[in-house]
Amino acid sequence: xxxxxxxxxxxVQLISHFNxxxxxxxxxxEVFKTHKNxxxxxxxxxxxxxxxxxxxxxxxxxxxxxSDLLDLxxxxxxxxxxxxxxxxxxxxxxESTYTNELRFHFLNILNxxxxxxxxxxSKYKLDILVEILENYVYNGHVDETxxxxxxxxxEKIESNS
Numbered sequence: 053x054x055x056x057x058x059x060x061x062x063x064v065q066l067i068s069h070f071n072x073x074x075x076x077x078x079x080x081x082e083v084f085k086t087h088k089n090x091x092x093x094x095x096x097x098x099x100x101x102x103x104x105x106x107x108x109x110x111x112x113x114x115x116x117x118x119s120d121l122l123d124l125x126x127x128x129x130x131x132x133x134x135x136x137x138x139x140x141x142x143x144x145x146x147e148s149t150y151t152n153e154l155r156f157h158f159l160n161i162l163n164x165x166x167x168x169x170x171x172x173x174s175k176y177k178l179d180i181l182v183e184i185l186e187n188y189v190y191n192g193h194v195d196e197t198x199x200x201x202x203x204x205x206x207e208k209i210e211s212n213s
Contacts, residue, residue: 061103064096068113071120080117081124094121094129098137108154115157119164128170135165136176143177146184152195155188159201166208182209 070076084090101114122129130138142158149155162181165171188194188202 060096061100064093064100065110065113067093068097068100068110068117071113071117077120081120084121084124094118094134097121098130098134098141102137102141108151111154112157115161119157119161122161122164128165128168130165130170132170132174135171136174138165139171139176139181143180143184146188150193152198155194155198156201159188159198159205163201163205163208166205166212169212172212178209182206185209 067080071080084093097114097118101111101118104111104114118129128135138161142162145158146155185202185206189199189206191199194202
């Protein structure tokens, strides 16, 4: 039905936008659990997240949907290459952002990802992540919630190293 990439991109953005509504979120989660092509949604979420630079609301919506899907699946949502892509996006964002809200969305997803052993098989760019997280723990410009999330992630890294 969707023949043009721009239509597909916009459709996934709309899904992520409407995901904030509790009733629609339930419907999206049900479709994700049962639809044979639901895996493609994860691919497009990462693709769109990588394209976003300025539109914070779209980034927040995409991150929330990824987070909700991680809660839904109770397993690693990403294939290895997807996980590496997300880690790269995360590092790029965490190194360049000065807003606590944006930090929270990425740290929240990282925290959920590190509940699974998948990442620790490759430890992709682990040294860079640890450096960023340690900086966040002691940085006065990072709010307490993000400092605590950073600490929690570092504990998960420590226990899996």
